[in-house]
Every structure is written in C-alpha cells, then in structure tokens.
Amino acid sequence: MRFASLGSGSRGNATLVSHQKTTLLVDCGFSARETEKRLQRLKINADTLTAIIITHEHSDHINGVRVLARKYKLPVYATVGTANCLAADVMELVTEFSSHQCFTINDIEINPFPVPHDAREPSQFVFNTGEHRLGLLTDVGMSTPVIEQALSGCDALLLEANHDMEMLDNSIYPEHLKYRVAGRLGHLNNVQSSKLLEKIDTSHLQHIIAMHLSEKNNSPNIVAPLFSQALNCDESWVGIANQSTGFDWRELS
Numbered sequence: 001m002r003f004a005s006l007g008s009g010s011r012g013n014a015t016l017v018s019h020q021k022t023t024l025l026v027d028c029g030f031s032a033r034e035t036e037k038r039l040q041r042l043k044i045n046a047d048t049l050t051a052i053i054i055t056h057e058h059s060d061h062i063n064g065v066r067v068l069a070r071k072y073k074l075p076v077y078a079t080v081g082t083a084n085c086l087a088a089d090v091m092e093l094v095t096e097f098s099s100h101q102c103f104t105i106n107d108i109e110i111n112p113f114p115v116p117h118d119a120r121e122p123s124q125f126v127f128n129t130g131e132h133r134l135g136l137l138t139d140v141g142m143s144t145p146v147i148e149q150a151l152s153g154c155d156a157l158l159l160e161a162n163h164d165m166e167m168l169d170n171s172i173y174p175e176h177l178k179y180r181v182a183g184r185l186g187h188l189n190n191v192q193s194s195k196l197l198e199k200i201d202t203s204h205l206q207h208i209i210a211m212h213l214s215e216k217n218n219s220p221n222i223v224a225p226l227f228s229q230a231l232n233c234d235e236s237w238v239g240i241a242n243q244s245t246g247f248d249w250r251e252l253s
C-alpha cells in the first residue's frame with residue numbers, strides 16, 4: 001500500500017491511498033482543476049482514480065467532488081448524512097456506506113468509524129490491504145474508545161494536530177470560532193493528538209504524519225517534538241502534511 005496527500009488544512013484536503021490496481025481519493029477539498037494539477041505532481045491522472053471517498057461535507061473536504069466525479073464518472077462513497085449534503089446531480093454516482101460497517105473497493109478494504117465533529121454524519125477510516133493498515137483521523141473534536149480501538153495497531157497513521165491551545169487562545173479569531181475549533185465537535189489540538197498516540201498500540205507504526213495543521217494557530221516546530229515524545233522516536237521521523245503540497249508518496253512494506 002502507498003499513500004500521499006495533495007494538501008492538508010482548512011483550505012483544502014485530499015489524500016491518496018493506493019494498492020495494486022486501486023487508487024482511492026479520500027476527500028476532494030480543492031477545485032477540480034486544482035486537484036488535477038496536484039494529482040499530476042504525484043504522477044496520477046484523474047481518470048485512473050478508482051473512487052472518491054468522503055469523510056464529511058465541510059467545504060475543505062468536498063469542494064471539488066461534484067465537478068471531478070462528474071467529469072471522470074468516478075464513484076463517490078459517503079454516509080447517508082454526508083450524501084444528503086451533496087449536489088443533486090452527483091447523487092447518481094454516490095454509494096452510501098454505514099460508518100459501522102466495513103466495505104471493499106477492489107483491492108482495499110475500508111473500515112469506517114464515526115467521529116465527533118460538527119457535520120451531519122462524519123466518519124474517518126482505516127484502510128486495510130490484509131497485510132497493512134493505514135489509519136486516517138482528522139476533523140475530530142475529541143477521541144473516543146471507538147477511535148482508539150480503530151487506530152490501535154496501524155502500520156501508518158495520518159493524524160490531525162490542528163492547533164496549539166495557547167496560539168488559538170491568543171489568536172485574532174472571534175470568540176465563537178475559538179470555541180468551535182477547540183470544542184468537542186471541533187478539531188484535535190496537539191496535546192489531544194499526542195495523548196491519543198500514547199494511548200493506542202503504535203508498535204507496528206512505520207509512518208506517522210501530522211495532518212490538518214492550522215496555518216495560523218500551529219507550527220510544525222511545536223507538533224514534531226510533541227509527537228516524537230509521545231512515540232519515543234526521533235523528531236525527524238515525524239512527518240508533517242502542509243497546505244500547499246501535502247506530502248509525497250510513502251510506502252508500507
């Protein structure tokens with residue numbers, strides 16, 4: 001299995017997960033044209049994508065879904081709650097899934113799990129090839145036992161580290177937005193993410209990448225030491241996905 005990010009953060013998210021002949025685009029938060037451009041950088045043509053899977057309906061995750069899916073006739077997978085927020089003319093391409101049930105798209109098994117976030121029916125995923133498991137968790141206000149169980153024992157983790165609490169507190173954000181981001185249906189802060197790492201089984205971990213960093217209220221220089229401490233690993237081993245270029249292909253072996 002290999003995976004990459006087209007970009008990660010509140011201005012757009014899209015992740016690639018690929019195994020054998022299957023390449024999934026997880027979320028499409030950039031315009032279709034921008035997505036095509038970013039896919040090219042990762043040597044992927046949009047017409048070779050197998051499907052788009054959506055975590056939730058916030059615009060930084062679905063911006064380009066409609067145009068890209070219709071242009072390339074791509075199947076779109078979403079929960080009922082998420083699907084209800086999509087444009088009517090994309091519905092013919094949509095397959096609905098339950099966030100409590102595994103499903104398979106060609107060579108990749110997808111294990112969805114529900115997460116607390118202020119969307120209709122948000123879910124995040126573990127991608128399973130039988131040999132390796134890749135866990136994805138962003139856009140979540142707090143950890144839950146379901147999340148911890150799902151992410152335990154993964155071989156790679158793409159984990160939200162949205163904000164530094166103090167930076168958010170001191171930011172120019174209006175009060176209601178600070179509450180939203182820090183709330184239980186908002187986003188994980190650096191300490192919450194580190195604690196999650198300490199709690200789950202990370203003994204198989206080959207890759208850890210911090211995702212969905214706030215450009216205003218966080219910094220890789222804060223996240224990397226925290227994650228390395230939580231995992232007892234070298235700081236240079238902690239990957240950081242950024243807004244403009246995400247991260248390049250990584251492989252599980």
Ligand SMILES: [Zn+2]
Nearest residue numbers: 010058060139
């Ligand atoms: Zn988001």
Ligand SMILES: [Zn+2]
Nearest residue numbers: 056058117139
């Ligand atoms: Zn969101």
